[in-house]
Amino acid sequence: MAALSNQEVARAFSEMAELLAIRGGDPHRARAFHRVARVIVNLPESVDRMLRYGTLQKTPGIGEGTMHRVKQILRRGTFDDLEALRAQLPAGLRELVKLKGLGPRTVRQLYQRFRVTTVEQLEQAARSGLLAQLPRFGVDRIHAVLREIEAFKNRFGKAPLVEALRTVETIAGELREAGAVEVSPGGSLRRHKAMIGDLDVLAAADDPRPVVERFRSMGGVAREHSSGSAEASVRLESGQQADLWVFPLENWGAGLHAFSGSKEHVRALRARARRFGLHVSEHGVSTRADGRRVNPGRLEEEIFAAVNLPFIVPELRESLGEMEAAEAGRLPELVRAEDLRGDLHLHTSASDGSGTAREMARAAIELGYEYLAVTDHSQSLTVANGLDERRLAAQRDELRRLEAELGRLQLLAGCEVDVLADGTLDLEPSALRRLDWVVASVHEHFDMDAEEMTARVVRALETGYVDCLGHPTGRRLGRRDPYPIDLERVFDVARRLGVAVEANGDPYRMDLDDAGCRMAREWRVPVVIDTDSHSPAHLRRREFALASARRGWLEKHHVLNTRPVAELRDFRAGRLRREGLVVTVPSRTVLVETREEAPAAVRGELVDALRASPLADELRERLRVYLESGEDAELDAALRELASNPVQVAFNLLMAS
């Protein structure tokens, strides 16, 4: 049996947390389980592997109790005290807590007094008047429960980031008209999560009343949920909930911070403030001793500065190590749109795109790109008018002509070749080796288990012709779950062969996701940030790939298409050479070793790590891989600083440790 995924392991801890909250007792214990679940979902490697390598217990938030439970879960899929709690409380109660207005305490009472365990039973209890017997349950509250049950029944669920951003943009326009001087998305939307539940909108205004009033009465509002003097909550016709908070401009930064979340990040920052004798809220910073306000928080930077931290961008605010990194001065310099030199996955009207190669190229030039890979579908994807070898050859000639004509953009003749069900590629080697860039993707036959799917993708990579694995999990946001696949095994092979993985900017894919990007970073697999464009306008969708990449802590040097085109060609040629595949070098291309030296600072750190004793586990593994494959320019450079023969040094270090 394949090892359980991090998501599956985390699910057990989430369930434990929810059941504990319902059972009652120390609420901090329940929260601790929630925290553990989050930490596990976001681990950079599989929990199974980290357990075996001893890195799990070093992870902040993972204590002895969790170690013990993880071992049980990996063995039997569950752990003892979860089973005990399941025996006490029916599963349906967890569903009930998800209804707005019902918390764990109310649900507990419902169960203890009336044995209510499902939404249907709750509805009955509300209609029969049973609920009125509970303390603090009046007629209004019962009606609120019934309305919420109605909303629950036809809840549309979460919206992909792209849709949520569009909705908030419309709302922002309304609020500005009503006098808001600043408007910003808040919550998970500002942190650029892939799927957005509630839409959070933040605004600054001298007088909040007209802004709140406009929010409640604007078009698209189905029902008002609640409102106050400077906040309001509505249900939109789309089924989504939208929440507004309005602050005075002098507290704008404090408000932004408080309502951008994540809850865990905000909580951690406030706990830190407490240690400084300070009190942080949306009203600014004050002293705990006498409540004197020391900073209203006009700018968000001031909130961080108050607790002696540099500004942390919203994408990182997940309480997954950003506070510690900020404290140590090691916040990542996240990759930005302006770092990208080209796009390596797009379609033209030759297959299922709507723009010609020329139109796509012009759009790329407008974005300031240096290169573009045209990667139409391959032949077996007939629904997308996929290209066969003959048509690909004709397209390559066309691209050469176009490149000469435009003069400002290098055009790579590529293909998004299908990974067939048996893991072979949908084009013959004769066609594959004449291409400049090959993206391999799974488009059909998703009904495989993780073992089969992983073997299929690995086989495709091992042909040696693949430069980048396209949308590695196949998810479609809100439509199709990712197919089961062991990403670690895929990354392991990708690193060994020198294959990149894609962070896809299709806003309904965003695949890899943030955790996947972080995992790629950990496995030192280069990531390509591209768009899978099907029209010229789509090239701007890089923002969605960037969202995943930035949330995954990726920096410029982790991303392949921040490099000059010569390095991309080198990346491909190097692998083809190593794999013993015939390399045809286009006469105009000079393969020069232009690989940038690792930045001196990074190399210095690495040299220090190599001098440390004992060597870190991760570094030992890296040395092993280096000795096997001879690859790892960064490590190589660091080793050369220790002695002239890097291989000998690596060998000695491994032997000595």
Next chain:
DNA sequence: GCCGTTTTCGGCCCGACTGTTTTCAGTCG
């Protein structure tokens, strides 16, 4: 359950709103 500038026990973010009650518990973000 986890953690440590109050460090192996005691504390764990904070404010606003709702519905109810008449001073506050529960919920939410």
